[in-house]
Amino acid sequence: LDRYNRVTEDVVRELKKICGPRGVLTGGSKSLHIYSHDQVAGKTYARAPEVVVKPSTNEEIVSIIKLANRHRIPVTPRGAGSGLSGGAVPIYGGICLSVERMNRILEIDRENLMAVVEPGVVTNKLDAALREYGLFFAGYPMSEEFCFIAGNVAENAGGGKAIKYGVTGKYITGLELVTPLGDLLQLGGKRFKDVTGYDLVSLMIGSEGTLGVFTKIFVRLLPRPLHRITLLALFEDMETAIALVPIIMTQGRLIPTSIEFMDQLCLHATCKQLKETIAYEPAGALLLFEVDGKDENQVRRDATTIQQLCEEHLAQKVYVAETEEESERFWRIRKQVPWVLKRINPAQSLEDIVVPIARIPSMMETLMQIGEKYDVLIPCFGHAGDGNLHATPLKNPEHSGEHWERILPEILGDIYRAAAEAGGTISGEHGIGHKRKGYMELVMSKTQIEMMRSIKRVLDPNNIMNPGKIFD
Amino acid sequence: LDRYNRVTEDVVRELKKICGPRGVLTGGSKSLHIYSHDQVAGKTYARAPEVVVKPSTNEEIVSIIKLANRHRIPVTPRGAGSGLSGGAVPIYGGICLSVERMNRILEIDRENLMAVVEPGVVTNKLDAALREYGLFFAGYPMSEEFCFIAGNVAENAGGGKAIKYGVTGKYITGLELVTPLGDLLQLGGKRFKDVTGYDLVSLMIGSEGTLGVFTKIFVRLLPRPLHRITLLALFEDMETAIALVPIIMTQGRLIPTSIEFMDQLCLHATCKQLKETIAYEPAGALLLFEVDGKDENQVRRDATTIQQLCEEHLAQKVYVAETEEESERFWRIRKQVPWVLKRINPAQSLEDIVVPIARIPSMMETLMQIGEKYDVLIPCFGHAGDGNLHATPLKNPEHSGEHWERILPEILGDIYRAAAEAGGTISGEHGIGHKRKGYMELVMSKTQIEMMRSIKRVLDPNNIMNPGKIFD
Numbered sequence: 001l002d003r004y005n006r007v008t009e010d011v012v013r014e015l016k017k018i019c020g021p022r023g024v025l026t027g028g029s030k031s032l033h034i035y036s037h038d039q040v041a042g043k044t045y046a047r048a049p050e051v052v053v054k055p056s057t058n059e060e061i062v063s064i065i066k067l068a069n070r071h072r073i074p075v076t077p078r079g080a081g082s083g084l085s086g087g088a089v090p091i092y093g094g095i096c097l098s099v100e101r102m103n104r105i106l107e108i109d110r111e112n113l114m115a116v117v118e119p120g121v122v123t124n125k126l127d128a129a130l131r132e133y134g135l136f137f138a139g140y141p142m143s144e145e146f147c148f149i150a151g152n153v154a155e156n157a158g159g160g161k162a163i164k165y166g167v168t169g170k171y172i173t174g175l176e177l178v179t180p181l182g183d184l185l186q187l188g189g190k191r192f193k194d195v196t197g198y199d200l201v202s203l204m205i206g207s208e209g210t211l212g213v214f215t216k217i218f219v220r221l222l223p224r225p226l227h228r229i230t231l232l233a234l235f236e237d238m239e240t241a242i243a244l245v246p247i248i249m250t251q252g253r254l255i256p257t258s259i260e261f262m263d264q265l266c267l268h269a270t271c272k273q274l275k276e277t278i279a280y281e282p283a284g285a286l287l288l289f290e291v292d293g294k295d296e297n298q299v300r301r302d303a304t305t306i307q308q309l310c311e312e313h314l315a316q317k318v319y320v321a322e323t324e325e326e327s328e329r330f331w332r333i334r335k336q337v338p339w340v341l342k343r344i345n346p347a348q349s350l351e352d353i354v355v356p357i358a359r360i361p362s363m364m365e366t367l368m369q370i371g372e373k374y375d376v377l378i379p380c381f382g383h384a385g386d387g388n389l390h391a392t393p394l395k396n397p398e399h400s401g402e403h404w405e406r407i408l409p410e411i412l413g414d415i416y417r418a419a420a421e422a423g424g425t426i427s428g429e430h431g432i433g434h435k436r437k438g439y440m441e442l443v444m445s446k447t448q449i450e451m452m453r454s455i456k457r458v459l460d461p462n463n464i465m466n467p468g469k470i471f472d
Numbered sequence: 473l474d475r476y477n478r479v480t481e482d483v484v485r486e487l488k489k490i491c492g493p494r495g496v497l498t499g500g501s502k503s504l505h506i507y508s509h510d511q512v513a514g515k516t517y518a519r520a521p522e523v524v525v526k527p528s529t530n531e532e533i534v535s536i537i538k539l540a541n542r543h544r545i546p547v548t549p550r551g552a553g554s555g556l557s558g559g560a561v562p563i564y565g566g567i568c569l570s571v572e573r574m575n576r577i578l579e580i581d582r583e584n585l586m587a588v589v590e591p592g593v594v595t596n597k598l599d600a601a602l603r604e605y606g607l608f609f610a611g612y613p614m615s616e617e618f619c620f621i622a623g624n625v626a627e628n629a630g631g632g633k634a635i636k637y638g639v640t641g642k643y644i645t646g647l648e649l650v651t652p653l654g655d656l657l658q659l660g661g662k663r664f665k666d667v668t669g670y671d672l673v674s675l676m677i678g679s680e681g682t683l684g685v686f687t688k689i690f691v692r693l694l695p696r697p698l699h700r701i702t703l704l705a706l707f708e709d710m711e712t713a714i715a716l717v718p719i720i721m722t723q724g725r726l727i728p729t730s731i732e733f734m735d736q737l738c739l740h741a742t743c744k745q746l747k748e749t750i751a752y753e754p755a756g757a758l759l760l761f762e763v764d765g766k767d768e769n770q771v772r773r774d775a776t777t778i779q780q781l782c783e784e785h786l787a788q789k790v791y792v793a794e795t796e797e798e799s800e801r802f803w804r805i806r807k808q809v810p811w812v813l814k815r816i817n818p819a820q821s822l823e824d825i826v827v828p829i830a831r832i833p834s835m836m837e838t839l840m841q842i843g844e845k846y847d848v849l850i851p852c853f854g855h856a857g858d859g860n861l862h863a864t865p866l867k868n869p870e871h872s873g874e875h876w877e878r879i880l881p882e883i884l885g886d887i888y889r890a891a892a893e894a895g896g897t898i899s900g901e902h903g904i905g906h907k908r909k910g911y912m913e914l915v916m917s918k919t920q921i922e923m924m925r926s927i928k929r930v931l932d933p934n935n936i937m938n939p940g941k942i943f944d
Contacts, residue, residue, distance in 0.1 A: 111718045111830035134722055156667045167665060170642065183919045190828040192858035193639060193900035195628045195678045196915060197942050198924045202674030206667045223725040246583045250606055253695035253766040294725040298770045356662040358583035386664035428665035443668060447655045451931060452670045458926040470669050 003463070004092055005072045007050035015053050015095070018063045023101070025052040035096045038083040039143075040435055041348055044405070045086045049076065049096035056101040058176070058184055058215045065213065066182040068095060068464045076466050077209040079119065079151030082143045084350055085433030087155065087208045091468045097213060099150055105129055106216070114173070114190045115219040119150030126219070135221040138165035141429075142335060150214045156206030158429030160290075160334070163385030164257045165222075167429065169205040174218030177204065180211065180460030189218055203455070208431050209466040211459055225292035228257070229303040230327040232319040233310045234283035238263055239361040240314050241285040245384050246357060247313060248289075252305045258290040259385035260334050263364065266381045270333050270340045279317055287384060288334050290327075337381045338390070347395035347404055351415060355424035357387045366418045367391050373414070374407050375399070388428035391415060409438075416442045432470045440471060475935070476564055477544050479522035487525050487567070490535045495573070497524040507568045510555040511615075512907055513820055516877070517558045521548065521568035528573040530648070530656055530687045537685065538654035540567060540936045548938050549681040551591065551623030554615045556822055557905030559627065559680045563940045569685060571622055577601055578688070586645070586662045587691045591622030598691070608696040610637035613901075614807060622686045628678035630901030632762075632806070635857030636729045637694075639901065641677040646690030649676065652683065652932030661690055675927070680903050681938040683931055697764035700729070701775040702799040704791040705782045706755035710735055711833040712786050713757040717856050718829060719785060720761075724777045730762040731857035732806050735836065738853045742805050742812045751789055759856060760806050762799075809853045810862070819867035819876055823887060827896035829859045838890045839863050845886070846879050847871070860900035863887060881910075888914045904942045912943060 016024045025031055027050060036048035055061045068075045074094035081088055090096050103120035110133050117126060123137070123144040130136050141147055141157040151157070152168045153175070159167075174188030188194055188201045204211055235241040238261070245259055262270070264284045271280040280286070287310075291302040303320060310318045321327040341348060355363045364380060367389075371378040375396055382390040393411050395404040416426045416436075420443040426436055440449055453471055457463070488496045497503055499522060508520035527533045540547045546566035553560055562568050575592035582605050589598060595609070595616040602608050613619055613629040623629070624640045625647070631639075646660030660666055660673045676683055707713040710733070717731055734742070736756045743752040752758070759782075763774040775792060782790045793799040813820060827835045836852060839861075843850040847868055854862040865883050867876040888898045888908075892915040898908055912921055925943055929935070 109828075109830075110722060112828040113718065113721060114828070134725065156671070158665050162665060166642070169671075170638070179919070179923075185917060185919050185923075187920065189897075190895050191826045191897060191900070192829075193630050193634060193826050193855075193860050194897050195899050195901060195903050196897045197904060197912065197921070198927060199628070199641075199674050199678050200920065200923060202671050202677075205674075206671050223721055223727065226725065246585065249585055249695055250582060253606060253698065255695065295770060295773060298767060301767060354663045354665050356581075356584040356586070357664075358581075383665075388665050423662050425661075425663060425666050425668045427667050428663070429667060431667050432669060440669065445657060447651070447657050448659065448672065449669070451651075451657075451672060454930045455670060455927055458930045459923060 003072065004074050004094060007073055007094060011067070011071055011073065012051055014067055015051060015064065018060050019053050019055050023054045023056065034081065035078060035098065036089065038081045038086060038088050040084060040086050041346055041350070045089060045435055047089055047091050047093065049090040050093045052096045052098055054098050054101045058178065061178045061213050061215060062182050062184055064095065064097060065178050065180070069182060069462050072462060072464065074464050074467050077213045079148035079154070080146050082147040083151060083155060083433065084352065084430040085427065086435045087431050087433040087469055089434065091434050099148065102215070108133060109190065110135070112190050113221045115221055117149055117217050117219060119148060119214045119217065121149050123147050123149050123152060130221060131224065134224050136224040137171060137219055138222055139168040139171055149217055153205055153214060153217060154207065154209050155429065155431040158383065158388060160258045160260055160383065162383060163259055164255050169202065171220045172201060172205055172217060173220050175201055175204050175214055176216035177212040177214045180465040192220065206431070208433060208469050210456060210469050211465065223294065226294050227296045227299040228290055228292035228327065229299055230321040230330045231289040231303060231306055232278065232330045233287045233289070233315045234280060234317045235285045235287065235315055237284040238364045241287050242360045242384060244287065244310060244313050248306060248309055252309050254302050254305060256289050256306065256385065257292045258288065260288040260382070261384035262286050262334065262337055262381035263379060265377060265379040266337045266341070269344060270336050273340050274333060274336060276333065278319060283316055288330055341379060341392050341394065345394045345397065349393050349408055349412065351391045352427045352430040353389050353391060353415060353419040353424055354428035355387045355389065355419055355422040357384070359422040359424065360384060360387060360389065363389065363418065363422055367415065370411060370414045374411050376411065387424065412439060413442065419443070434468050437469065437471055475544065476546050476566060479545055479566060483539070483543055483545065484523055486539055487523060487536065490532050491525050491527050495526045495528065506553065507550060507570065508561065510553045510558060510560050512556060512558050513818055513822070517561060517907055519561055519563050519565065521562040522565045524568045524570055526570050526573045530650065533569070533650045533685050533687060534654050534656055536567065536569060537650050537652065541654060541934050544934060544936065546936050546939050549685045551620035551626070552618050554619040555623060555627060555905065556824065556902040557899065558907045559903050559905040559941055561906065563906050571620065574687070580605060581662065582607070584662050585693045587693055589621055589689050589691060591620060591686045591689065593621050595619050595621050595624060602693060603696065606696050607693040609643060609691055610694055611640040611643055621689055625677055625686060625689060626679065626681050627901065627903040630855065630860060632730045632732055632855065634855060635731055636727050641674065643692045644673060644677055644689060645692050647673055647676050647686055648688035649684035649686050652937040664692065678903070680905060680941050682928060682941050683937065695766065698766045699768045699771040700762055700764040700799065701771055702793040702802045703761040703775060703778055704750065704802045705759045705761070705787045706752060706789045707757045707759065707787055709756040710836045713759050714832045714856060716759065716782060716785050720778060720781055724781050726774050726777060728761050728778065728857065729764045730760065732760040732854070733856035734758050734806065734809055734853035735851060737849060737851040738809045738813070741816060742808050745812050746805060746808060748805065750791060755788055760802055813851060813864050813866065817866045817869065821865050821880055821884065823863045824899045824902040825861050825863060825887060825891040825896055826900035827859045827861065827891055827894040829856070831894040831896070832856060832859060832861065835861065835890065835894055839887065842883060842886045846883050848883065859896065884911060885914065891915070906940055909941065909943055
């Protein structure tokens with residue numbers, strides 16, 4: 001900690017000269033509080049910055065980063081603060097660099113199927129703007145209504161459509177960024193292929209703000225699908241439900257847009273909360289499918305394939321959304337899960353493990369055992385199509401707060417170890433941040449961590465760029 | 473050069489102890505010659521190794537790399553030698569590490585839609601093995617009949633289907649490798665999402681053998697498409713042809729599997745060679761489309777959309793392949809181009825520039841001007857769908873060999889500069905190797921090159937792993 005210097009009044013003055021007085025928030029201001037946390041539950045992970053800066057140009061960012069290097073002050077880049085691993089939390093204080101003012105869609109280039117945007121563009125806003133062009137951005141995090149695209153890139157966000165379309169990174173062909181040493185750099189650009197040296201664009205994607213501040217993002221676009229059908233299938237248990245996933249892809253020969261799942265607890269709690277009329281009571285698991293495409297008949301045939309395979313493989317009931325409203329209603333059940341779980345108990349830990357899809361049922365079994373061991377509930381939902389499980393240990397209301405704080409790291413250790421043993425890992429789309437950094441050795445070798453560290457050291461020799469994230 | 477030590481008799485003895493006597497080829501052997509070059513034309517780029525080793529286990533590779541570090545001997549990993557940038561050429565001599573013996577498909581995991589293979593598996597062999605499972609590997613380099621999958625990964629190979637399916641890297645979810653310091657390491661695995669720290673898998677993909685030797689490759693599989701239709705369209709000129717590419721994707725709302733192109737010279741020379749009966753004589757450009765999918769009607773409708781759009785937008789003639797034989801016949805025209813150009817003049821330089829798709833016509837115009845400036849022909853063919861142009865300067869038979877050697881770097885400089893000005897780069901799928909390393913500064917900043925170099929230095933401190941590739 002004494003590696004870093006404090007933000008002095010002189011530094012604040014310099015920052016005001018760079019960003020203008022309205023671009024700098026200091027300690028006196030109450031509004032610093034919202035920059036002290038992201039969406040991770042619990043105060044343990046929060047920490048207020050000493051100062052917040054809101055640059056509006058590349059030049060301002062370059063000046064801020066150079067200043068931070070000169071004074072050895074940590075800089076934590078921040079998007080919408082919708083992260084789930086503490087990535088945007090300035091754990092060593094210092095400067096919070098919010099990109100909220102840099103929120104313009106710079107270009108929609110229809111001929112080249114590319115958009116160029118500033119880092120603070122809300123993901124949904126980009127998608128809305130693309131509608132009239134018949135195009136779309138296939139990245140689709142569940143927080144799309146408020147998250148920023150730079151955050152999607154920094155965490156390599158996944159979401160509900162990743163099984164068909166892939167995660168955010170697949171659509172990022174170029175990045176302009178300010179490096180940890182304050183150089184402005186463009187990597188890649190409007191091109192669909194590029195093997196000119198190491199793939200630094202991919203190195204930046206998912207680097208959680210530790211390797212630079214993104215200033216411009218090049219997004220590859222696809223033709224917008226015209227039709228979609230959503231199906232909701234209920235099953236007696238998770239094993240029966242998950243067994244269907246590879247069957248649909250191999251026997252059905254189709255990769256649906258979405259295969260979401262939730263276990264009994266998530267299903268029942270959410271349906272009750274939403275006063276759902278679907279026959280969820282006898283069900284132990286839910287699968288939510290979506291298929292989309294440009295051709296109505298094709299989409300309909302894909303939906304029929306899924307419906308038939310569900311029925312052949314012991315679904316209790318399959319509902320097919322005939323209208324947009326019904327689709328939205330089905331998705332609401334899925335999207336409400338994290339909020340319903342928060343209402344059940346805000347003392348919780350939303351996890352993000354990944355396992356090979358065939359290992360989902362045994363992983364669910366293990367989660368059940370871990371829950372029993374610690375006498376807590378671990379409801380589970382997420383993206384069945386890519387094995388990404390949001391297991392969410394909830395504090396037992398009968399336990400004390402101290403007990404919860406003590407057992408949570410043990411619970412997480414058990415969950416992560418089990419994921420690793422199944423050939424999986426501890427984060428599929430939320431990132432490591434400072435929430436999970438202590439567990440990295442459970443899923444990867446010291447050599448691999450040391451490789452990452454050595455890359456960080458060489459690109460950020462003063463360790464000022466979002467320090468204390470991913471690893472110490 | 474004096475940084476490295478020679479391969480002494482002692483070293484050969486050690487290597488024989490590691491790999492067995494039959495796993496080591498030495499200078500006396502004629503067969504060393506084939507390890508001195510890849511598919512790059514011209515002797516300038518060739519160099520024989522001092523010794524070739526053919527390990528068959530990870531442990532052998534670890535021992536070889538540790539030995540190379542101890543003795544400071546460069547190691548050049550080698551796949552099938554089908555590369556097009558000199559990546560597998562041991563330009564400082566030393567050890568050529570051929571993975572040809574490690575050629576087993578270790579696992580086809582149908583439930584998890586994954587294959588695990590050794591580095592020396594021929595790409596087509598994997599695809600053939602997947603057929604009975606109804607699965608396929610969407611990577612599809614043009615050299616699939618002989619290239620190795622490790623080479624595809626090392627160069628991040630593209631090919632004819634990249635516009636729909638993406639390049640090789642998109643399907644690689646994990647790599648086992650021996651690092652430049654001789655550590656055996658597994659990055660990623662059988663998982664579709666992973667944001668656990670920096671994306672080292674992507675850093676390895678396309679790193680051209682400079683960051684490690686791949687020993688195991690985890691390949692994501694897709695349901696195998698059941699139907700395909702190939703269309704061949706002829707146009708008066710390239711501008712009219714290329715204008716169709718964004719129209720098909722936006723107006724037609726479809727991403728075809730392939731959109732290949734060739735200019736007049738390639739078209740006429742190849743059709744003449746193949747004694748083609750299509751009406752190519754009045755045509756100045758060709759587009760080759762393919763659509764595929766699981767549903768025959770859908771594929772047919774996509775083909776009709778393309779056909780109609782071609783006809784509406786001034787195609788002289790559109791041929792639709794009704795049978796597999798006709799499809800193969802159309803593809804033969806495209807696949808023969810590089811061989812026909814080699815026959816026209818083996819003194820040539822097959823290039824691999826990428827530009828944003830809308831810039832293809834102006835780039836073609838520029839290539840024409842560059843050709844006129846140096847009095848050489850620069851035929852051009854490649855992947856229109858992703859702006860990847862195989863411009864191929866041919867030596868003018870009236871020029872002397874020395875003249876050609878002198879002007880070629882100038883021609884390449886002009887081509888690369890023009891690609892960079894158009895927002896493109898110098899390699900889309902063939903890589904930099906030692907053929908293009910002198911031109912890197914034309915398309916990227918010194919800061920970016922220095923970032924790559926610093927990563928290389930920190931991961932390979934003795935610079936023994938394929939030195940002299942990508943950068944010096």
